[in-house]
Amino acid sequence: MLFDTRKSILQEIRDEELSARGIRLLVKRDDLIHPEVSGNKWRKLRYIVEHFKQSRNERMLTFGGAYSNHLLATASVCHQLKIPAIGIVRGEELSAKANPVLTRCRELGMHLHFVTRDEYALRGMKEYHEELILEFPNSYIVPEGGANYYGMIGCQELINELPAFDHLFVAQGTAATSCGLLLGIHAQQLHVVPSIKQYDSKKEMSLLFSKSGFEMDLIEELLNSVCVHGDYHFGGYAKVTDELIDFIDDCEKKYQLPLDKVYTSKAFYGLMQEIKQPTYNHSTIVFLHTGGLFLSH
Incomplete structure (x- = not known):
């Protein structure tokens, strides 16, 4: 474990x-x-990681807000397992220097992709996932919060x-x-x-x-x-x-x-x-x- x-x-x-x-x-x-991977974060990610390993995908892609504990946990887990990670972040005005959480995600190697709040609202839609796969091929999509x-x-x-x-x-x-x-x-x-x-x-x-x-x-x-x-x-x-x-x-x-x-x-x-x-x-x-x-x- x-x-x-x-x-x-x-x-x-x-x-x-x-x-x-x-x-x-x-x-x-x-x-x-x-x-960094505390509380319910590791419990939710544990079997998600196992399922990812069984897939043919090359990277993990997930979603979070500016202070998302889930983004941080995913970045940390992926860093330790040497899995490329992408974080879709709510708020196009933000940057990796906006706060310590996003800064740490970047330090752990997560690629941060900032989107508008309107686009972020589409995060549960199948059609939006298909668009993301075109932009970030071979990505295993993890729902916000590991839900x-x-x-x-x-x-x-x-x-x-x-x-x-x-x-x-x-x-x-x-x-x-x-x-x-x-x-x-x-x-x-x-x-x-x-x-x-x-x-x-x-x-x-x-x-x-x-x-x-x-x-x-x-x-x-x-x-x-x-x-x-x-x-x-x-x-x-x-x-x-x-x-x-x-x-x-x-x-x-x-x-x-x-x-x-x-x-x-x-x-x-x-x-x-x-x-x-x-x-x-x-x-x-x-x-x-x-x-x-x-x-x-």
Whole structure:
């Protein structure tokens, strides 16, 4: 295995109030897997890489925004495996010097191709993929965020590393991680906290399952185990408030738990708000730390 998921420990959050209510809160520290390919990034890429190796393609091509952890992870994985990589980046006004993430992607050998937001919106269209293949021949196309069947299966395996639990909380971006986790749970509740304002979590999860060949009856049954907490986006994707910054600092000091500003801080904030409800008494709750701390170092 290229990256050792055994580095992902279970950290117990010690809190007197939670203990008094019989709540055990654990954090699955996938952020410790690797500084650049951390959290759910390697889990999603693992089988994508295996499928690429079986194909006749020469390079990987994927998509991401200006601060995309997925672009960085793909660049790092491809660098170590000596696979040429292309990143289609949203924002034609950007450059490889725009921020540390894009700079690092270029340092790792990824070719960055900047496109307009209108063109980027076509990233899921078959016709657009055909155009990209003409421009970048022999490319294996990886969806944004690794959101495909192989990405889901990689995340599904994570459930085997957890103790018995009642609730599992995770930040949600492209829905691949949450779909994979949902495939692995049995009678437990999956709680998703989208970082995007007005994000239709169940619709996006249903679409990803459908594209992967799942029947609608099974999809509907699976989604019955999902609880969406959509009010913790703090204004929208990558939006930050003073309250959120204070919360991040407090978690670092109080629990020695580092959180990123885009995903994990909002999801963990949502968890800490939700578990104030008595319905969580006498339960074991797991929070999946999906990484994304590159800019924090």
